[in-house]
Amino acid sequence: MTKGIGMIKYGALYLLFAVVLVVVVMTTDRMRNNHLLKETKDSIYLDNDKERATFAAEIVRKYIVKPDQVLPTTEKGLLPYHYGYADLNNDGSDEVFIIMQTDDFCTSKGCQGYLFSHTQKKLAYWKSIYRPILMADESHNGWRDILMAADNKMYRIEYVAGTYQTDLTKASEFNNRQQALIAVGLALDSKYYRNGGSNLALNYSQPIFDCQQCFLFSFNRYDESENDFYLTVNTKDKTVATYP
DSSP, X not given: OHHHHHHHHHHHHHHHHHHHHHHHHHHHHHHHHOSSOOOXXXXXXXXXXXXXXXXXXXXXXXXXXXXXXXXXXXXXXXOSEEEEEEOSSSSSSOEEEEEEOSGGGEETTEEEEEEEOTTOOEEEEEEEEEEXXXXXXXXXXXXXXXXXXXXXXXXXXOXXXXXXXXXXXXXXXXXXXXXXXXXXXXHHTSHHHHTTEEEEEEOOOOOTTEETTEEEEEEEETTEEEEEEEEEEETTTTEEEEEO
16 A cells, blocks of 8 residues: 555656656747747736836837837737836836837847836847846846846846947856746646646746746636636745736
């Protein structure tokens, strides 16, 4: 009897390891093949501060699109741009990051990203990047590092010589594989997923300037297989919550 229980125990551990491995493989494939994901909800709608939405839209209109250019409401199921706010230099005023998503600003390698100050001064520009775009824990020269994806990798962007690095070939790679594995385990073990969840997968449409230890997952339920559900996981404080 004891031997049988042991076999069940090790069988369960093997199954958990297999699920984690599948999620990691799915994560790699998704980053490589589909950095323009179909969205859950855009930060424009999640942000209740209309002034921030208006401010970001004004920057796009004045400094990014051409005078005669009109952005579509959606293109290929995607909104024309995403934005996020954070006080990167701890001066009491937020900077705003905007990443475009229409064909005019994107290639197969990624999309154009911009960082502006609270006075609408352009601070940095990246040619081919994609999400996730996160705020790192570390700082350089008084400015928080920015984590962003490009070329199927994550990069740490530092503030050097009065500006953020824009040449990603000179930026250091950021490896969060270990944290991703921890996040997968927390999501699998959460009450939300254990209650009939299936098809867990990392989703990169998390808010811009989300935390370094934050992850977003999509999953299905056996009784609602056609609907997608979402979980946010913070590996620092070990919390799991539904999203949005």
